[in-house]
Amino acid sequence: MEAWKDYVASVKTLPRSVWDSLVRHGAPVTDRSRMETVLQNLFLHIHPTRVHRWSLRWSYSLGLGLICAASFLLLLVTGVLLMFYYKPSTVLAYQSIQDIHYVIPSGRFMRNIHRWGAHIMVVAVILHMARVFYTSSYKKPREMNWVFGLVLLVLTLGLSFSGYLLPWDQLAYWATTIGANIAQSPRELTDALGITPYFDPGGFQKTLLLGSRSVGEEALIRFYVLHIMVLPLLMVVFMGLHFWRIRKDGGLSRPEDADERLGPPGDDALPVFTQAQKKSYGLMAVVRGTSPTVGRGPENTVPAWPHLMTAEAAVFMFTLAITVALSFFFDAPLKEMANPLIPENPAKAPWYFLGLQEIVSFSAFAGGVLLPMLALIGLGLIPYLDREPGGVGYWLGGRDRDKRVFLQSAAFGLAAVIGLEAFAVRFGWLRDWFPGIPQIVITLFNPGTLLTFLYVAYSVWIIRRENSTRLGGIAIFTCLLAGFIILTLIGTYFRGPNWGFYWSPSHWPVH
């Protein structure tokens, strides 16, 4: 009879015991169980168990990194749903997108979210980079995480670009044709040297990308595999590295005197160490002296559950709300089916590449390969070339000097790019004055390379004038951002048929 009683008792407590076997700790109401909630959950334990109050300040991080992660998650979910209906073949791709748009219940909504999520992700990644830069958060020990962040930026752009071809409409076809020919543009250099028949990295890159001489079936399947498998996998790997390094580098950056500036925790903060602490972690690594807890009390940390979790949930919901609202009101575009014989006029890449396209309209190699590579290498080197300590954790170091240089750099950056562009639009460029000029001269001397030279020269001048590498960094980064924004705006709004300059699309000629 004992066995029977036990059996009945087991049946009665079945839900409870299943739950307890899933979640070993109790409800998160004590310090210890809050800690365990984070620590014993595979998906949550990438978070720290306790988080510094500075990291939770909205005005500091603006939640931008989380917006990137949230939009990536949205793209993953909607992307998988779209894959059920999308057919990666030149004959069927366009029709399958039309089906998704017009026939499949909520298909249009899914596609819109996928489109808007991608835009939001690109914007958030760029803004996140600016936040990290302007708060000096790339400085030791966070140098490598800045580099991982740049890898994520490249992957984000790569994912956007590879997804651009899939609808197989006119926009997709011609943007990809242009992209593939940009990959081929090192020929501008090898042709000038006369070595293309022997050494042809440009042609190799184009063949690698397209698997053919022109955009067709092979190119579509290559872009598809990149878009749904290779790049997302790399993305997940590098996101993991990026998040991991945040914790290994001591959490979000914060000023040395963050504790004093914050003062004692407010009433809404959950009490700290309300009961004897159970040791919930082991010594995982020998940390350097900059670790947040060495030699200092944990007064200004609060339990990650619920403080960090609610903040993250809020950012996720914010991202979702924005994306859904945009997707509800604005449809993703779909032009006519791809036609290899008639290019779009103007044929424009996605907006974040239009700044480059603006330089590409002088030289394909300079605008499409040389300058983007230089910019990426330069950005990657920033933490290794500017090793000035201090100023970490404040916007512009919290110093008037930094703000002054920021404003001066912004003014110089804007003036230089607008001046050069205005000159080129008004008076033309080298070939308009000397029609027989060899291309290599234009490859080396065009508004894009001149602008880069001006920006680098300006930041070197700032380093010497202000005797500070950090201010030089602020100068070059701000100039770069100003140039990117202005060139993107010109490419997006002021370029019309034949890449001519028009104040408004209403002035475009009939064609």
Next chain:
Amino acid sequence: MSADDRVKEVGRRDLLSLAAWGAFCASLATAMIGMLRLPKPSVLPDPSLKGKVGLPGAIPEEEYRKVPGRNVFVSRSEQGVFAISSVCTHLGCVVAPAPAGFNCPCHGSRFDAMGRVVGGPAPRGLDWLKVTKAPDGELVVDEGETVPPGTYWKV
């Protein structure tokens, strides 16, 4: 004596271990190099690049005819028949005939009537394509084979 010392410095096991690692890396590298050829098939899956453009007498003089369905312009002058590719040498858009020659819609490259660059970002002139004659008398243009500008098929 130094020979003995050297033998001792790299022991038998070290040498074997080194050889094993070397063999492992070499075989891996060889396999990888073979794999690297994967993205480039021996034959590119393109549609045929050769196409008939009509009898020599049907090719217009002093004006260009767009060959339907192909990126080729053909024309005839006193020197003979010639064909110019309509693919812009800048970034691969298709140029359109203009009063003075050809204009590219994508980034504003301009070419004269003989395909030479006169403006815009194109690094070189439009490609001239090889013209041959098929057994039935029609001319054939091969988009895959370029010839130096000024190469004509004599009528």
